Amino acid sequence: xxxxxxxxxxxxxxxxxxxxPSVLVPFTGMLxxxxxxxxxxxxxxxxxxxxxxxxxxGQLSLGQALPFGLGTFFTxxxxxLFQLPLILSAVLxxxxxxxxxxxxxxTTIRLKPGYQGIAILLFSQVLYWITLxxxxxxxxxVFSATAPSQSTVYMAGVLVFAVAMFAVYMIHxxxxxxxxxxxxxxxxxxxxxxxxxxxHKILVLFLSSLIAAIGGTYYAVFTSHADFTVFAVPxxxxxxxMAIVGGTGFLGGTIIGSAxxxxxxxxxxxxxxxxxxxxxxxxVVIVILRLRPTGIVGLLQRKTTKGSSRVxxx
Amino acid sequence: xxxxxxxxxxxxxxxxxxxxxxxxxxxxxLSLIYGVMNNVNTxxxxxxxxxxxxxxxxxxxxxxxxxxxxxxxxxxxxxxGLVFLFVLIPKRMWVSSxxxxxxxxxxxxxxxxxxxxxxxxxxxxxxxIAVPRxxxxxxxxxxxIFISYQTLIAIAISLLSxxxxxxxxxxxxxxxxxxxxxxxxxxxxxxxxRVSTIALIAFGLGVSLAALSxxxxxxxxxxxxxxxxxxxxxxxxxxxxxxxxxxxGSFLGGLVYGIIYAITQYYLPAYSFVIALVLIYVVxxxxxxxxxxxxxxxx
Numbered sequence: 001x002x003x004x005x006x007x008x009x010x011x012x013x014x015x016x017x018x019x020x021p022s023v024l025v026p027f028t029g030m031l032x033x034x035x036x037x038x039x040x041x042x043x044x045x046x047x048x049x050x051x052x053x054x055x056x057x058g059q060l061s062l063g064q065a066l067p068f069g070l071g072t073f074f075t076x077x078x079x080x081l082f083q084l085p086l087i088l089s090a091v092l093x094x095x096x097x098x099x100x101x102x103x104x105x106x107t108t109i110r111l112k113p114g115y116q117g118i119a120i121l122l123f124s125q126v127l128y129w130i131t132l133x134x135x136x137x138x139x140x141x142v143f144s145a146t147a148p149s150q151s152t153v154y155m156a157g158v159l160v161f162a163v164a165m166f167a168v169y170m171i172h173x174x175x176x177x178x179x180x181x182x183x184x185x186x187x188x189x190x191x192x193x194x195x196x197x198x199x200h201k202i203l204v205l206f207l208s209s210l211i212a213a214i215g216g217t218y219y220a221v222f223t224s225h226a227d228f229t230v231f232a233v234p235x236x237x238x239x240x241x242m243a244i245v246g247g248t249g250f251l252g253g254t255i256i257g258s259a260x261x262x263x264x265x266x267x268x269x270x271x272x273x274x275x276x277x278x279x280x281x282x283x284v285v286i287v288i289l290r291l292r293p294t295g296i297v298g299l300l301q302r303k304t305t306k307g308s309s310r311v312x313x314x
Numbered sequence: 315x316x317x318x319x320x321x322x323x324x325x326x327x328x329x330x331x332x333x334x335x336x337x338x339x340x341x342x343x344l345s346l347i348y349g350v351m352n353n354v355n356t357x358x359x360x361x362x363x364x365x366x367x368x369x370x371x372x373x374x375x376x377x378x379x380x381x382x383x384x385x386x387x388x389x390x391x392x393x394x395g396l397v398f399l400f401v402l403i404p405k406r407m408w409v410s411s412x413x414x415x416x417x418x419x420x421x422x423x424x425x426x427x428x429x430x431x432x433x434x435x436x437x438x439x440x441x442x443i444a445v446p447r448x449x450x451x452x453x454x455x456x457x458x459i460f461i462s463y464q465t466l467i468a469i470a471i472s473l474l475s476x477x478x479x480x481x482x483x484x485x486x487x488x489x490x491x492x493x494x495x496x497x498x499x500x501x502x503x504x505x506x507x508r509v510s511t512i513a514l515i516a517f518g519l520g521v522s523l524a525a526l527s528x529x530x531x532x533x534x535x536x537x538x539x540x541x542x543x544x545x546x547x548x549x550x551x552x553x554x555x556x557x558x559x560x561x562x563g564s565f566l567g568g569l570v571y572g573i574i575y576a577i578t579q580y581y582l583p584a585y586s587f588v589i590a591l592v593l594i595y596v597v598x599x600x601x602x603x604x605x606x607x608x609x610x611x612x613x
Contacts, residue, residue, distance in 0.1 A: 060417045062356065062424065112558070114354035114416055118550040122595065125547050126588050133584050233543040237428055240421055275539075279432035285425040286402060289418065 010301055011172070014252035015165055018044075018259070022158050026151055034154055036266050038222045041157040043242060044258035045215035048168045048251065050239035053208040055249035056177060057201055058184030059109075062117035063124030064239050067101030067209035069230035071216025073131065076140045076226040086148065090221060094213045101209030106202045121236065128231035139227025153222050160218050164211055169251050171207070180204060212239075234278060241285040247295025256296050324457050326576040332465045334572015335472035336530045340545060341552035341564040342479065343523030349496045349559035350516035351409050353419045357398075358524050358549055359542030360427035361391055365525030366532030366541070367434055370443040380448050384471075384529045391525030392518040398426055399517050408513040409499070427542065435539035442536035445529075468530050475526060476565060479519075483561070488515055496559060524549075544587065551591055 025037050050064045075093030078084045084092070108119040131139070148156075171177065182190040183197050191197050220226055229235065238261070246257020261281065268277040292299060340362055347355045365387045372383035399408070402422050407415045449463040483489040488511075494502040495512050503509060528537065528545075552571050556563025574593060578586040 054417070058413060058417075060420065062420070111554075114348075114420055115550065115554060115558070117420060118354065118356070118547065119595075121543075122547045122551065122591060125544060126591060129588055130585075234428060237424055240424065244421065273436070275432045275435040279429055279436060282425045282428035282432060286422060286429065289422055289425070290402070290404070293418070 009173075010297060011169065011250050011252035011255075014255050014297070015169060018255050019158070019162055022161070026154055034150070036262060038154060038157050038218075039266055040259055040262040041161040042215045042219040042222070043238065043262050044161060044255055045164045045218065046212055047239040047242040047246075047258045048165060048254045049208045049211035049215065051243045051248055051251075051254050052168060052171065052211065053204060054243070056172075056180040056184065057204040059105075059201060059204065060114070060117040061105070061120045061208070061236075062233075062240075063120035063122070063236050064208075064212055065231050065233075065236040066104060066120060066124040066127060067097050067212035068216035068219070069124070069127060069131075069226075069235070070097035070100055071213035072220040072226045072230050073097075073140070075217045075220040076142055076224075079142050079144075080140055086144075086221065090217045093220070094210070094217045097213035097216060098206060098210035101213060102202070102206030105205035105209060109198060109201045109205070121233065124231050124233070124236055128228050131226075131231060132228035135227065137227065139225060141226075142224040147224070157218055157222065160214060164214050165251065165255070168211065168254075172251055241281060243295075244285050245288050245295055247297035247299075247301075250295075250297045250301070252300075253295050253297035260296075321457070321459070322580050323577065325459055326580040327573060328455070328459065328461055328465070329579075330573035330576030331569060332469050332572070333531075333576060334569040335469055335565075336527050337545070337548060337572060338552060338565050338568020339472055339475055339523045339530075340527035341549040341556070341568050342476070342561050343520035343527075344549045345553045345556070345559055345561055345564045346492075346516050346523070347520035348553070349561075350492055351513050352411055353407075353409075353416055353423075354550075355423050355517070355520065356420050356546065357423040357427040357430065358521070359544070359546030360430040361395065361521040361524040361542075362528035362545045362549075363434065363537060363539065363542040364394070364430060365391055365528030366443060366445065366537035367438065367539075368525065369445050369529040369532055373445060380446055380533075383445075384448075384526070387529040388522050388526045392522040395518045395521035396514055399514065402426060405510060408517075409509050427546075431539050431542065438539060440539060442538045443532065444536075445532040447533045464533065468534070471526075471530060475523070476561075479523075479561065488512075492516055547591065551595065555597065 022037060022041075025034055046064070046068050049067070050061060053059045053061055053064075071094055073093075074096045075089050078089035078092055079086055082089075104123045105120060108116045111119050179190075179195055179200055182193065182195055183200055187197050216230070219230075242257040242261045243254055244257070245260055246255065247253030261284075264281060264284070265277055268280065288295060294302070340358070343361075344355060344358050347353065347358075368387035368390050369380075369383045372378045372386040373380060376383075376386070378386060403419055407419050410416055410419070447462075447464045448467050452460040452462040453466070455461050481489075483493055491502065491507045492512055492515065494505070495507050495509075499509075528541075531537070548571065552567035553564055555570065556565070556567030571590060575586055575590040578589045582589060
């Protein structure tokens with residue numbers, strides 16, 4: 001399995017480059033940086049889940065907030081309403097969110113590609129209203145005297161980020177990816193070649209939901225809060241924009257895009273309103289998609305390839 | 315004297331027909347765009363919101379009469395739609411059957427929706443706008459219920475819009491070209507139909523219908539800068555229910571949605587949106603091509 005790791009692969013290099021400073025951040029004493037990094041871990045995992053679905057199986061989800069938000073809500077509900085220990089709540093919350101998210105996604109695979117995205121968005125909007133009706137604008141929060149320290153939560157984030165990203169990296173570099181590419185390229189041809197298209201589409205939906213739920217669960221753990229806004233459309237747009245900015249189809253793109261946008265949406269509001277921040281975010285996504293559709297990592301890879309070609313040609 | 319048990323149902327039916335007709339304009343626009351361009355306009359809900367705000371702008375800043383303001387919103391949305399289509403979407407992607415291109419267009423429109431919503435938020439803030447009614451007063455209908463003139467006028471405008479759209483598609487040269495293009499792209503192109511012109515008109519008209527829907531409903535329901543996402547989902551459900559690409563399907567789907575929504579609004583107001591969507595979605599899962607088949611409008 002580890003043979004799939006390529007040490008000179010741009011995505012692997014970026015993953016390691018993200019992990020090393022992440023481990024060092026707690027020693028800097030910069031509390032705000034630590035706070036931003038926790039968002040980065042959750043968003044990077046979230047973005048990887050969307051990109052896995054989009055870039056590899058060709059399924060566009062416009063409601064990825066569904067499994068992410070369910071992960072957040074279930075974890076808080078298990079902790080607060082059922083008084084379960086945090087770790088057990090997180091595990092159960094993740095699994096429950098993946099099961100519901102994957103099941104909902106499975107009902108959409110017969111729809112045309114464009115409409116599948118909106119169908120998932122439909123369920124996300126339904127949950128937006130249900131959670132608003134049930135828990136109001138204030139949502140649910142966890143208040144515990146035995147809550148883990150911020151340092152522990154941070155290091156748990158590093159661990160979850162490393163495991164989730166490594167898992168996605170292994171999927172990206174496995175033979176299974178070829179089946180997904182075949183499905184993405186031509187459903188009919190893949191079916192004729194003996195690939196069970198429906199089963200694999202559903203499997204990827206469950207995998208993507210599981211990864212998004214992991215991100216959502218971690219989000220719940222470090223914010224200790226869940227409310228209806230987690231299902232809002234701008235939250236579903238978040239991983240899409242992050243993947244576009246970094247470059248879809250590359251794990252490195254997911255990481256770079258998440259880092260840039262996390263900094264943008266967490267730092268810009270210090271000086272400007274949230275509306276201006278998200279306006280700028282939308283414009284950035286449009287500009288990148290129009291001018292550099294392969295994103296930042298696509299550009300890096302092109303330069304690397306050009307460099308290698310020059311070396312090869314002497 | 316106690317009220318008839320069917321009184322509420324009757325009232326909901328009237329309200330549902332009115333709401334359904336207006337919201338079906340929104341769905342009709344989405345359907346028209348998809349039928350011609352083969353692209354899903356994910357910014358459609360934002361144009362619905364923009365319709366409400368353009369009407370509000372015309373009434374409050376330009377001091378235009380309300381009916382002129384509605385026409386202003388319709389025409390402005392057409393122009394704004396064309397500008398965004400030119401600036402944002404590469405011309406080769408205007409009409410495309412390539413899934414990658416379709417996905418790219420959907421994401422670009424989604425980003426546009428975010429930019430439009432945040433832009434309106436920056437200008438007008440997060441509060442709801444109040445657009446004045448076209449007319450006050452009401453008439454007594456059979457069964458002892460009062461129907462406001464506003465409701466009747468909104469129904470009339472919606473029906474007139476449908477008649478106008480129907481005649482446009484049936485009798486004008488451009489309308490015929492749109493229908494021909496929807497039915498067989500290659501043949502239509504071979505006959506001299508210009509893809510870019512057809513796409514521009516279909517997109518402009520589609521987003522104008524969304525704006526008209528928002529404009530008409532802005533005097534009944536509150537509209538804020540964040541309005542539009544529910545409406546996008548509703549339009550999608552109606553379009554898929556009526557048959558993708560079918561204007562008459564959108565009309566029927568809009569009526570069905572409006573009536574279900576109004577009835578659930580009467581009995582279970584908090585969950586009306588959720589119940590209406592889930593009920594229709596259950597039908598869709600079992601019949602993904604919609605109740606009137608799919609793809610091509612045969613006006």
